Amino acid sequence: MAEDFEVTPFDVEGTVNYDKLVDKFGTERISDELKEEFFDLAGDRNLYVDRDFIYSHRGLDKTLEEYQEGDGFFLYTGIGPSGPMHIGHIISYYFTAWMQRKFDVNVYIQVTDDEKYWDRDITDDEIDEYVEDNVREVAAAGFDPDKTFIFRNREYMGNMYDGIVKIAEKVNNSQVSGVFGFEGSTNIGMNFWPAIQNIPTFFEEKRCLIPAGIDQDPYWRIQRDIAEKFGHKKTAAIHTKFIPALTGPDGKMSSSKPKTAIMLDDTPEQVEEKVKKHAYSGGGDTLEEHREEGADLSVDTSFQWLRNLLMEDDERLAEIAEQYSSGEMMTGEIKEILVEELNEFLQGHQERKENADEIVQQMMYEGDLAEKMWDKKIDLQRRNVKT
Amino acid sequence: MAEDFEVTPFDVEGTVNYDKLVDKFGTERISDELKEEFFDLAGDRNLYVDRDFIYSHRGLDKTLEEYQEGDGFFLYTGIGPSGPMHIGHIISYYFTAWMQRKFDVNVYIQVTDDEKYWDRDITDDEIDEYVEDNVREVAAAGFDPDKTFIFRNREYMGNMYDGIVKIAEKVNNSQVSGVFGFEGSTNIGMNFWPAIQNIPTFFEEKRCLIPAGIDQDPYWRIQRDIAEKFGHKKTAAIHTKFIPALTGPDGKMSSSKPKTAIMLDDTPEQVEEKVKKHAYSGGGDTLEEHREEGADLSVDTSFQWLRNLLMEDDERLAEIAEQYSSGEMMTGEIKEILVEELNEFLQGHQERKENADEIVQQMMYEGDLAEKMWDKKIDLQRRNVKT
Numbered sequence: 012m013a014e015d016f017e018v019t020p021f022d023v024e025g026t027v028n029y030d031k032l033v034d035k036f037g038t039e040r041i042s043d044e045l046k047e048e049f050f051d052l053a054g055d056r057n058l059y060v061d062r063d064f065i066y067s068h069r070g071l072d073k074t075l076e077e078y079q080e081g082d083g084f085f086l087y088t089g090i091g092p093s094g095p096m097h098i099g100h101i102i103s104y105y106f107t108a109w110m111q112r113k114f115d116v117n118v119y120i121q122v123t124d125d126e127k128y129w130d131r132d133i134t135d136d137e138i139d140e141y142v143e144d145n146v147r148e149v150a151a152a153g154f155d156p157d158k159t160f161i162f163r164n165r166e167y168m169g170n171m172y173d174g175i176v177k178i179a180e181k182v183n184n185s186q187v188s189g190v191f192g193f194e195g196s197t198n199i200g201m202n203f204w205p206a207i208q209n210i211p212t213f214f215e216e217k218r219c220l221i222p223a224g225i226d227q228d229p230y231w232r233i234q235r236d237i238a239e240k241f242g243h244k245k246t247a248a249i250h251t252k253f254i255p256a257l258t259g260p261d262g263k264m265s266s267s268k269p270k271t272a273i274m275l276d277d278t279p280e281q282v283e284e285k286v287k288k289h290a291y292s293g294g295g296d297t298l299e300e301h302r303e304e305g306a307d308l309s310v311d312t313s314f315q316w317l318r319n320l321l322m323e324d325d326e327r328l329a330e331i332a333e334q335y336s337s338g339e340m341m342t343g344e345i346k347e348i349l350v351e352e353l354n355e356f357l358q359g360h361q362e363r364k365e366n367a368d369e370i371v372q373q374m375m376y377e378g379d380l381a382e383k384m385w386d387k388k389i390d391l392q393r394r395n396v397k398t
Numbered sequence: 399m400a401e402d403f404e405v406t407p408f409d410v411e412g413t414v415n416y417d418k419l420v421d422k423f424g425t426e427r428i429s430d431e432l433k434e435e436f437f438d439l440a441g442d443r444n445l446y447v448d449r450d451f452i453y454s455h456r457g458l459d460k461t462l463e464e465y466q467e468g469d470g471f472f473l474y475t476g477i478g479p480s481g482p483m484h485i486g487h488i489i490s491y492y493f494t495a496w497m498q499r500k501f502d503v504n505v506y507i508q509v510t511d512d513e514k515y516w517d518r519d520i521t522d523d524e525i526d527e528y529v530e531d532n533v534r535e536v537a538a539a540g541f542d543p544d545k546t547f548i549f550r551n552r553e554y555m556g557n558m559y560d561g562i563v564k565i566a567e568k569v570n571n572s573q574v575s576g577v578f579g580f581e582g583s584t585n586i587g588m589n590f591w592p593a594i595q596n597i598p599t600f601f602e603e604k605r606c607l608i609p610a611g612i613d614q615d616p617y618w619r620i621q622r623d624i625a626e627k628f629g630h631k632k633t634a635a636i637h638t639k640f641i642p643a644l645t646g647p648d649g650k651m652s653s654s655k656p657k658t659a660i661m662l663d664d665t666p667e668q669v670e671e672k673v674k675k676h677a678y679s680g681g682g683d684t685l686e687e688h689r690e691e692g693a694d695l696s697v698d699t700s701f702q703w704l705r706n707l708l709m710e711d712d713e714r715l716a717e718i719a720e721q722y723s724s725g726e727m728m729t730g731e732i733k734e735i736l737v738e739e740l741n742e743f744l745q746g747h748q749e750r751k752e753n754a755d756e757i758v759q760q761m762m763y764e765g766d767l768a769e770k771m772w773d774k775k776i777d778l779q780r781r782n783v784k785t
Contacts, residue, residue, distance in 0.1 A: 125559075125563045128563055128564075128567055129563070129566065129567050165559055165560055165563060168555055168556055168559040169555055169556020169557070169559070170556070172512075172552055172555040172556070172559075173552055176512045176515055176516070176552060176587060177515075179516065179585060179586050179587030179590065180515055180516050180585050180587050181585070182585060182586050183582065183583050183584060183585050183586065184571070184580065184581065184582050184583070184584050184585075184586060184589055185582035185583065187586055188582070193571065194571065195570065195571050195572035195575070196570050196571070196572065197570060197571050198566060198567050198568070198569060198570050198571075199566050199569050199570065199571060199574055199589055199590050199592065199593055200563060200566030200567050200590070200593065202571055202586055202589055202590065203566065203586050203587070203589065203590035205586065206586055206587065
């Protein structure tokens with residue numbers, strides 16, 4: 012795609028240097044070749060990968076190779092129930108569900124109702140409320156209810172503690188301090204957390220593939236250090252860029268700052284108001300300047316969101332890019348387009364969330380995979396010699 | 399007792415200064431008054447307490463007061479399945495079972511099949527073998543199978559994880575480093591261990607009473623720091639002195655050094671051989687010296703074991719003390735008496751262990767308390783504000 016573009020909007024990336032992040036973390040860019048292989052095997056293209064919003068990986072090549080050889084793989088992601096979710100939270104679940112449908116693989120979703128208690132000033136009641144809500148949001152992303160297992164750590168601990176004991180023995184305080192920055196003032200729950208975070212990567216013999224923000228990559232170093240000691244494969248990962256806040260590329264979308272984020276339960280009116288009031292514009296300060304210089308797409312939230320998250324239609328996006336960057340299209344116009352696309356997305360999402368009761372029940376307790384997992388004890392290979 | 403003694407063997411304590419330990423740990427000596435109150439309420443006297451082998455406490459006075467007021471208390475101890483057990487291991491269980499019978503209270507016994515994996519170079523199979531063995535040894539100590547719950551952490555974790563999450567949030571790395579000496583090289587399982595160790599102290603609303611070696615006292619500082627934050631009582635403790643090794647008061651009884659210990663499964667012949675060969679004598683080096691100076695009871699293993707662990711009969715013990723310390727009785731004679739007492743004790747113990755199948759099953763799964771505990775989720779009071 013994108014070869015007939017006059018403007019190549021797919022290279023502009025705001026203020027983050029994503030090449031540097033790849034270097035820093037020692038991951039790899041998803042090459043054009045790997046991208047095509049991914050789409051070939053998926054039997055479909057994907058917006059996020061196509062537009063390089065998902066742009067980095069670790070071991071995706073090996074994962075696809077094993078998939079081709081019939082070994083398969085599985086997906087693992089998590090839900091941290093600490094608040095209502097915004098649009099920046101949900102994208103990765105849509106991508107994960109897309110991969111599940113295309114590759115026909117199992118997905119494990121760990122609800123970290125223990126970690127959030129250790130990490131935040133939050134009560135049990137709040138956690139329960141956010142679990143209830145967040146699980147329904149995630150369910151709306153289109154997972155297969157018979158191949159997806161969503162589990163609350165506090166509920167599922169009895170089934171996975173044997174394996175967690177084994178992981179915890181292989182990881183020491185210095186390691187988690189190095190990787191997570193834990194200190195003397197860190198509570199011992201948080202300090203133990205890496206053992207719990209890692210156990211789902213061992214739920215199957217197959218390779219685990221984790222879709223996550225590029226900034227999360229270092230946290231999986233521990234898994235890569237210990238996996239082979241248990242005869243398991245190192246986990247693979249596929250990394251997203253950051254989604255800019257509504258208020259601009261330097262901010263972070265946050266549920267507690269409504270200006271910065273579109274919440275998943277925002278009404279069409281709220282969306283319109285937020286975008287019009289707060290969406291950061293890369294357009295000129297005056298009409299004259301805008302007509303002359305055009306908009307800076309790299310910092311324009313409306314354009315970035317359309318490109319990275321929402322607008323499937325390549326041609327229309329290219330047109331918008333050209334018109335807006337040339338100054339022909341005004342900020343008000345691109346904001347209208349964003350509002351329309353957001354509301355269309357949210358309408359579908361909210362409807363699916365509304366009707367998620369049954370699939371939530373299946374993914375947590377009664378679906379094929381959930382039933383299998385509740386019957387299972389997760390342990391790791393016993394070793395006779397310490398390594 | 400002991401007022402008509404010519405020699406007061408009950409004051410001699412080998413090479414450990416137990417008063418200093420009480421000062422160091424900030425515990426209290428069990429006063430004569432408290433001792434009498436304890437016996438009054440128990441409706442019986444107890445060898446270990448009578449002879450000051452159990453000599454220190456923390457909050458035993460409050461515990462007995464609450465017991466008198468009808469609030470009751472419960473007992474908590476543990477089994478660390480890392481090897482076969484010797485006589486030094488079992489005494490505390492006999493005392494705990496005695497208290498259970500006299501005060502009619504529940505006993506919780508935590509089998510630390512997680513902590514031992516983290517702390518020792520030991521395999522799952524070895525742990526399983528020692529759990530099987532150690533639980534039967536402990537069952538032989540005479541617990542009430544309907545009021546005793548023996549649980550393996552790895553098995554029972556699902557029922558207690560909610561509460562453990564709450565404890566872990568209240569304890570930080572610096573605290574466990576201060577109390578347990580954990581370091582960077584400590585694995586994150588061991589570092590988390592204090593949260594698991596503490597949860598049974600919250601199994602009931604009543605005060606928990608822990609019988610333990612005086613050296614274990616500091617490990618419960620964390621419980622005393624956090625208990626009231628959950629609306630629970632600080633745990634009380636009742637402390638034993640150290641049991642000298644067979645080879646003398648400076649050594650430690652150890653299963654891996656057979657010379658130093660009488661194992662619970664030793665045959666009468668093995669006991670006789672070990673005592674005759676290895677029991678440290680406080681007697682004179684020559685017959686002449688012995689007849690002249692007598693034995694030093696404070697370092698003589700035979701005498702110390704008889705006094706602290708085995709010989710119920712005060713008068714006979716006083717006679718032995720007098721005769722042996724005056725040089726009238728020879729080392730060979732007191733060793734004969736020890737062999738006889740040990741073998742009598744071991745014969746009864748081994749028979750009870752042999753027939754422990756059913757009561758083990760009750761204490762772990764099917765007795766009244768066990769059934770209640772398997773139906774229960776342990777959680778701690780939810781708080782609305784961090785304290």
